[in-house]
Amino acid sequence: MQIESVNVEIPDGANVVIGQSHFIKTVEDVYEAVVGTVPQAKFGLAFCEASGPCLVRTDGNDDELIEAATKTALAIGAGHSFILMMKDSFPINVLNRIRDVQEVCTLYCATANPLDVLVADNGRGRGIVGVIDGDRPKGVEGEKDVADRKELLRKFGYKR
Numbered sequence: 001m002q003i004e005s006v007n008v009e010i011p012d013g014a015n016v017v018i019g020q021s022h023f024i025k026t027v028e029d030v031y032e033a034v035v036g037t038v039p040q041a042k043f044g045l046a047f048c049e050a051s052g053p054c055l056v057r058t059d060g061n062d063d064e065l066i067e068a069a070t071k072t073a074l075a076i077g078a079g080h081s082f083i084l085m086m087k088d089s090f091p092i093n094v095l096n097r098i099r100d101v102q103e104v105c106t107l108y109c110a111t112a113n114p115l116d117v118l119v120a121d122n123g124r125g126r127g128i129v130g131v132i133d134g135d136r137p138k139g140v141e142g143e144k145d146v147a148d149r150k151e152l153l154r155k156f157g158y159k160r
Contacts, residue, residue, distance in 0.1 A: 001120055001121065001122045001123075002120070002121045003118055003119065003120050003121075003129060004118070004119045004121060005116045005117070005118055005119075005132070006072075006075050006076050006116060006117045006118075006119055007115075007116050008072050008075075008083075008115040008116065008117060009068065009071070009072070010068070010085070010111075010112060010115065011064060011065065011068050011085065011087075013087050014065065014068070014085050014086060014087045014112065015085075015086050015087075015089075015090060015091050015110065015111060015112045016069075016072070016083060016084065016085050016086075016109070016110070016111060016112070016115065017083075017084040017086070017091050017094075017095070017098065017107065017109070017110045018076075018081065018082070018083055018084075018107070018108045018109050018117065018128070018131065019081070019082050019084075019098065019104055019105075019106055019107040019108060020078075020080050020081050020082070020104075020105045020106040020108070020128065021047065021080050021081075021082055021101070021103045021104050021105060022080055022103050022105055023103040024047070024049060024057060025103055026047050026080075026082055026101065026103050026104070027045060027047050027057045027058070027059050027082075028059070029101045029102070029103065030045055030047075030082060030084060030098060030101055030104075031045060031059045031060070033094060033097040033098050033100070033101055034084070034086070034089075034094050034097075034098075035061075036097065037093060037094045037097045038088075038089040038093050038094060040088050040089070041086050041087070041088050041089035041093075041094070042060075042061060042062040042065060042086065042087040042088050043060045043061060043062060043065055043084060043085060043086040043087070043089075044058070044059075044060035044062055044063075044064070044065030044066030044067065044068060044069040044070070044084075044085045044086075045058060045059050045060050045066070045069055045082065045083070045084050045085075046058050046066070046069035046070045046072065046073035046082065046083045047073070047080075047081075047082040048073050048076070048077065048078060048079055048080065048081050048082070049079070049080075050079025050080045050125070051079075054079070056070055056073045056074060058070050060085075062087070065085040065086065065087065066085075068085045069083040069084065069085045072085075076117050076119055076126070076128065077119070077126045078119055078125075078126045078127050078128045079125050079126070079127070080105075081128055084098075090156075091110030091111075092110075092158070095107065095110055108128055108130070108131050109131045109133050111133050111134065113133050113134035113135075114134060114135070115131060115132070115133055115134075116131065116132040117130075117131050118130045118131065118132065
């Protein structure tokens with residue numbers, strides 16, 4: 001078995017959610033979860049079938065994001081994985097709805113940070129082992145950092 005690190009190219013201003021599901025219905029159900037939660041979100045979705053024709057199934061409402069999700073899905077190539085690229089919304093706005101999709105098994109990440117997906121290949125198929133999301137910690141927050149964090153959360157409207 002070999003392990004490969006696949007770099008994910010996230011379009012400017014976008015976030016990515018990567019997960020694993022178990023059924024082709026994922027494409028329609030994740031689409032509905034996004035538009036039903038954040039109607040103004042722009043997004044592209046790609047899902048890797050794990051049996052039958054083993055196609056990358058796609059949907060979304062933004063051609064650039066559909067293309068980015070598809071390119072990422074092909075590079076990862078792991079059965080039943082899905083990639084959701086989104087703009088004009090943050091993952092925090094849709095993650096609970098995506099978790100509620102019956103066929104979703106796992107969410108690996110939701111980020112706009114530099115991202116690498118660790119993929120195992122056993123010759124028959126590929127699977128996501130984990131992700132490397134962003135950079136290493138550079139220290140522990142101090143008083144100013146705490147104040148900055150709290151200010152940012154209030155700026156985005158997540159806290160009062």
